[in-house]
Each structure stands twice: as C-alpha cells, then as structure tokens.
Amino acid sequence: MLDLIDITKSFRTGPAETVVLNDLSLHVGEREFCSIMGGSGSGKSTLMNIIGLLDRPTRGQYRIAGEDVLAAPPDKQSSLRNRLIGFVFQSFFLLPRLNAWRNAALPLMYRGMPEAEAKRKACAMLERVGLADRMEHMPAMLSGGQKQRVAIARALVGQPKVLLADEPTGALDPKVAQEIMDLFLEVNRELGVLVLIITHDPHIAAQCPRQLRLGAGRIAQDLRVAA
Amino acid sequence: MIKQAILEAIGNLLASRQRSLLALIGIMVGAGAVIAMLTVGAIAREETARQFRAMGTDILLIRADSDQGLGNLPLAETEALPAQIRGLSLVAPFMLGGGQISAEGQSRSTSFLGVTESFAPVARVRLAAGRFISRHDRFEPFAVVGSALAEQLSTPFNRIRVGSNIRVGRYVFTVIGVLEPSLPSPMMPADVNDSLMVSIPNGRRIMSTPQLAWGVARAAPDADPDQVARAIGTALEPSMREGRVQVQSARALLAGLASQMRLFTLLLGAVGAIALVLGGVGVMNIMLVSVQERRREIGVRLAIGATRWNIQSLFLTEAAVLSLAGGAFGVLLGLAGAWGFAQMSGWAFVVSATAIPLGAGVSIATGLFFGFYPAVMASRLDPIVALRTE
Numbered sequence: 001m002l003d004l005i006d007i008t009k010s011f012r013t014g015p016a017e018t019v020v021l022n023d024l025s026l027h028v029g030e031r032e033f034c035s036i037m038g039g040s041g042s043g044k045s046t047l048m049n050i051i052g053l054l055d056r057p058t059r060g061q062y063r064i065a066g067e068d069v070l071a072a073p074p075d076k077q078s079s080l081r082n083r084l085i086g087f088v089f090q091s092f093f094l095l096p097r098l099n100a101w102r103n104a105a106l107p108l109m110y111r112g113m114p115e116a117e118a119k120r121k122a123c124a125m126l127e128r129v130g131l132a133d134r135m136e137h138m139p140a141m142l143s144g145g146q147k148q149r150v151a152i153a154r155a156l157v158g159q160p161k162v163l164l165a166d167e168p169t170g171a172l173d174p175k176v177a178q179e180i181m182d183l184f185l186e187v188n189r190e191l192g193v194l195v196l197i198i199t200h201d202p203h204i205a206a207q208c209p210r211q212l213r214l215g216a217g218r219i220a221q222d223l224r225v226a227a
Numbered sequence: 228m229i230k231q232a233i234l235e236a237i238g239n240l241l242a243s244r245q246r247s248l249l250a251l252i253g254i255m256v257g258a259g260a261v262i263a264m265l266t267v268g269a270i271a272r273e274e275t276a277r278q279f280r281a282m283g284t285d286i287l288l289i290r291a292d293s294d295q296g297l298g299n300l301p302l303a304e305t306e307a308l309p310a311q312i313r314g315l316s317l318v319a320p321f322m323l324g325g326g327q328i329s330a331e332g333q334s335r336s337t338s339f340l341g342v343t344e345s346f347a348p349v350a351r352v353r354l355a356a357g358r359f360i361s362r363h364d365r366f367e368p369f370a371v372v373g374s375a376l377a378e379q380l381s382t383p384f385n386r387i388r389v390g391s392n393i394r395v396g397r398y399v400f401t402v403i404g405v406l407e408p409s410l411p412s413p414m415m416p417a418d419v420n421d422s423l424m425v426s427i428p429n430g431r432r433i434m435s436t437p438q439l440a441w442g443v444a445r446a447a448p449d450a451d452p453d454q455v456a457r458a459i460g461t462a463l464e465p466s467m468r469e470g471r472v473q474v475q476s477a478r479a480l481l482a483g484l485a486s487q488m489r490l491f492t493l494l495l496g497a498v499g500a501i502a503l504v505l506g507g508v509g510v511m512n513i514m515l516v517s518v519q520e521r522r523r524e525i526g527v528r529l530a531i532g533a534t535r536w537n538i539q540s541l542f543l544t545e546a547a548v549l550s551l552a553g554g555a556f557g558v559l560l561g562l563a564g565a566w567g568f569a570q571m572s573g574w575a576f577v578v579s580a581t582a583i584p585l586g587a588g589v590s591i592a593t594g595l596f597f598g599f600y601p602a603v604m605a606s607r608l609d610p611i612v613a614l615r616t617e
C-alpha cells in the first residue's frame with residue numbers, strides 16, 4: 001500500500017544541513033497496524049508528514065497503491081489527502097467554531113458532497129466512535145477523549161485507506177488513552193484501514209502487530225508480533 | 228456549499244467581533260461618503276434643473292456696466308429692442324436697489340425693483356391678488372409685493388393684502404398686487420419673492436443709486452438664445468454714451484453650473500475614494516491578523532483535503548461578507564446624510580438610481596481587492612508550518 005524508497009529529508013538551517021531521514025525505505029501493506037517509536041527529534045513527525053503528503057522528501061520515491069504521488073501537482077495532492085488519508089493529531093485540532101458533526105463532515109464538504117448527505121455520514125461515523133449523543137456539541141464543550149473521538153471520526157468519515165496518527169494519546173490520561181487505542185484497533189479490524197501511529201508510550205506500542213523504531217534517519221527496528 | 232461558506236464566514240466574523248466591527252466601520256464610512264456625494268450631487272442637479280425648468284432656458288439677463296460700476300440702459304431703446312431683433316420676443320429693463328420698509332409696525336430690509344409692465348411676463352411672475360405695475364402707473368404710489376415679503380410683513384391681525392400701506396422712507400405706497408410664490412431664479416440678481424416692486428419713476432425716488440442697469444428678456448422659442456444675446460449687445464452699444472452691455476443666456480449659466488457641479492462631484496468622489504481605500508486597508512489589516520491567528524486552522528483544513536482555492540475562497544468570502552455588510556450600512560449612512568442635507572437646504576430629496584448599486588458594488592470590490600492579498604497569503608501557507616504554530 002505504502003512504498004517509501006530511499007527517502008532522504010534534510011533541512012537547511014543557516015549554513016548547516018540537518019539530515020533527518022537518511023535513505024529510509026519502508027513498505028506497509030494494506031490493513032496493517034504499525035506503531036512508530038523513536039527518540040525525540042528522530043524524525044517521526046517528519047516521516048509521517050511525508051507519508052501524509054503534507055511535506056516532500058528531499059530525495060527518494062514514494063508510491064501509494066502503486067501511484068507515484070510525489071509527481072502529482074499540489075491540488076491533486078490535496079485530493080489524494082482528502083480521499084486516501086485521514087489525520088489524527090496529538091492536540092486534536094478541531095475547528096473551534098464548528099460543532100462536532102460539522103467538524104467530522106469537513107472532509108466530505110471539501111469533496112463537494114451535499115450538506116444533508118455529509119451530515120448523515122458524519123453522524124453515522126460519530127456514532128461509530130461512541131459519540132451518538134454529542135453531535136451538536138462545540139469542541140470547547142467536549143473532554144479531551146471526546147475531542148479525539150471527533151477527530152478520529154473526521155479522519156475516517158471519508159473512508160480513507162490510511163489513518164495517520166501523530167501521538168494521538170499523548171495528551172490523554174492512561175485510561176482514556178487506552179480507550180482511544182482500543183478504538184484504533186477496532187476500526188483497523190472492522191474497516192480494514194491501514195493505521196500508522198506515532199507514540200512514546202511502550203504500552204501503546206506493545207499492542208500493535210507491527211512495531212517500528214526510528215534511529216539515525218532510518219527504520220532501526222521492524223518488529224512483527226503474531227496476534 | 229455557498230450558503231454554508233457564507234454562514235461560516237459570518238460565524239468567523241462574529242467570533243472576532245471587535246476587529247470585524249472596525250473593518251465594517253471603515254467600509255461603511257467609505258461607501259457612505261460615496262453614496263452621500265452621489266445623492267447630494269443628484270439633489271443639487273435636480274434642484275437646478277427644477278429652477279431652470281421653472282424659469283425657462285430662453286431667458287436672458289442684460290446688465291449695463293460702466294467704469295464706476297453699474298451703468299445705465301437707455302430705456303426707450305431697450306424697450307424698442309423686440310421690434311428690431313428677430314428672435315427676441317420680450318424685454319423688461321429694471322432697476323435694483325434695497326432698503327428699509329415698514330408696514331403696521333413691522334419693519335425689515337428688502338430689495339426694491341423698479342419695473343415696467345413687461346416685467347411680469349418676462350420674469351414669469353403671477354399675481355395671487357390684484358394687478359401688476361402698468362404702463363400708466365408713473366408717480367402713483369403703487370407697489371406690488373413678493374409672496375415671501377408679504378408673508379413677513381403680515382401679522383396675525385393684519386395681513387398684507389391689496390390696499391395695505393407700506394412705508395419706504397418718506398413715501399407711503401399702496402399695495403396693488405401680491406405675487407404668487409415662485410422658485411428663485413438662478414439668473415436674477417434678486418429674489419422676486421422677497422422684493423418690493425414699483426414703477427421706474429418711483430424707483431428713482433426710493434433708490435440711493437437710481438440706475439436702470441438691468442434687464443430681463445425672452446428669446447423666441449425657435450431662436451438661438453446665445454445669438455439673440457449677441458444681437459442685443461450690438462444693438463444697444465451705439466446708444467450707450469459710456470459703458471458696455473453684458474448679456475448672459477440661461478444656457479451659458481447652465482453650462483457654467485454644470486462644470487462647477489462636475490468639479491464638486493469629482494472632489495467628493497475623491498474624498499469617498501480615499502475613505503474607501505482607508506476602509507479597504509482596514510479590511511486587509513484585519514484579514515491579515517485573522518490569517519495569522521488561524522494558521523493552525525488553515526493547516527488542518529489543508530491536511531484534510533482543502534485545496535489552495537478552498538482556503539482562498541474561505542477568506543475572500545469573509546472579506547466579501549464584511550464589505551457587503553459595510554456597504555449596506557454605508558448606503559444607509561450616505562442616504563441619511565444626503566437626506567439631512569436636503570432637509571437643511573430645503574431641496575427635494577431624490578435618490579440617484581445609480582447610487583445604491585454603485586455604492587454596494589464599489590464597497591464589495593474594495594473588500595475583495597483588499598481581501599485578495601491576505602487570502603492568497605493564507606492559501607500559500609505551508610501545511611506543516613501552519614500546523615506547527617501554537
């Protein structure tokens with residue numbers, strides 16, 4: 001599903017050039033569930049931004065389902081993000097002025113879907129993530145766990161193939177973090193969506209069938225655990 | 228989708244109320260100035276057009292000049308002009324002065340007109356009561372009063388009417404006619420409504436400078452007033468011992484007024500444009516701050532699949548909504564201002580048909596023009612950088 005070949009990413013800060021990813025190669029198949037760990041500054045977020053088409057590598061090739069996505073023009077990449085990829089962030093990033101279902105429906109609105117249909121799908125997805133009774137709530141009126149559920153509903157509403165989560169449980173207490181982790185495992189199992197989740201929490205990582213570790217700009221460890 | 232976008236824009240604008248209000252006021256003042264200027268222009272144009280319609284564009288004003296100031300028109304020659312000049316139908320030489328008059332204890336200063344019989348048809352004044360000065364009234368102490376003057380000299384117990392007495396210096400005149408109100412003519416050196424009219428011989432008695440310096444004339448309907456004006460000048464020149472004659476046509480005055488009006492409108496237009504630019508800069512400033520504040524939101528929208536154009540139109544819609552609202556309030560403000568002007572000047576309030584669409588259009592255009600740069604800025608944001616901002 002995801003093919004990264006010899007990906008290099010370097011940042012030019014003044015005269016010095018920092019190489020964050022160094023000839024990194026990675027293949028992730030459909031329906032896989034991977035955790036990505038690594039020290040702070042090891043390039044996890046950078047890698048995820050490249051996978052999510054938010055950033056471009058300095059060098060290397062990247063294909064999603066065989067399609068060379070780096071060659072696509074910006075607006076084509078927008079539409080690829082919209083259709084193939086869902087994002088979940090550490091601090092939720094809900095739009096504060098939209099209620100829960102409007103937040104969840106946003107990716108569909110950008111597809112030009114009529115509002116009524118988008119609302120129906122968004123509400124169904126919110127129900128799916130356990131927020132049946134919070135459709136009209138504004139983000140400010142939701143708890144952290146509930147906000148993250150809205151964000152997951154937003155990431156999944158467009159039926160993407162890939163769900164990218166950058167420290168999705170980092171801002172939550174352990175009990176709620178586990179609930180969110182259970183939700184990820186459930187949607188991976190039931191919707192068949194590929195999940196990549198960055199985490200610092202070994203307990204979260206341990207629950208993932210495939211566990212990656214970044215080091216020295218590459219995949220330093222690739223562990224598959226039998227279910 | 229469009230409805231949704233507009234509702235969202237309104238929601239975002241309401242969320243930062245103070246800033247939106249400032250931009251709104253800027254646009255409002257700009258659009259208001261444009262509307263006010265257009266409407267005041269229309270009111271003034273309408274008023275002059277009305278005056279000229281009432282007085283006719285065939286009117287001519289004759290003035291004798293000398294080195295000392297006003298000159299003297301030869302009475303007999305002037306009155307004989309219609310027989311000599313083809314295209315000149317009527318002429319009425321008159322004297323103009325002013326002074327104190329009193330009636331029934333009411334005293335005020337006013338204009339005096341020494342007139343002949345033909346003054347009434349030439350100046351198009353109508354009598355509300357009585358008759359006008361006639362050729363047979365010479366030294367008889369008869370006077371005709373203008374409507375406004377009659378009103379002002381009247382008391383609740385004693386109205387000025389035919390037969391009333393008016394004292395001018397040593398002389399007591401008997402009112403033989405009261406005029407109907409008429410629109411003040413922009414051509415005439417004095418407002419007939421506010422004048423006391425007597426015969427020319429009586430005029431020489433009551434005026435300090437008894438010069439027959441003025442005349443009004445009417446060109447025939449098929450004649451060219453400017454040509455008639457020149458003919459009058461040439462015909463009178465030989466009989467003027469000293470001094471010159473100037474003849475002005477309504478058309479020339481109208482042209483002069485029109486160019487003045489254009490200048491005035493242009494000036495107000497410049498003021499309105501400056502106000503609009505200031506309002507537009509306000510919109511731009513506010514949109515830039517808004518883009519800065521909402522960087523993370525922009526990042527999120529880009530991450531979930533918004534195109535550059537989606538982001539651009541998000542901010543453009545806000546700018547358009549803001550400037551449309553500002554424009555709408557501005558139209559109201561401008562119309563209110565123009566209405567106030569009409570009330571103060573006593574002119575009829577008219578709304579120019581172009582004012583409202585123009586004002587609204589101009590303010591939206593300003594909003595979009597100044598909103599464009601911030602919108603492009605927003606759409607060019609790098610999603611990662613935008614997402615990283617706290």
Ligand SMILES: Nc1ncnc2c1ncn2[C@@H]1O[C@H](COP(=O)(O)OP(=O)(O)OP(=O)(O)O)[C@@H](O)[C@H]1O
Binds near residue numbers: 011018020039045046
């Ligand atoms: N725009 C940039 N310009 C310069 N350096 C950058 C930029 N973005 C990231 N870096 C650098 O790249 C390295 C990797 O950053 P990245 O955010 O991917 O780390 P991370 O593994 O996600 O860390 P953390 O666990 O703390 O989130 C860091 O050293 C960072 O300073």
Ligand SMILES: [Mg+2]
Binds near residue numbers: 044045046
């Ligand atoms: Mg990170």
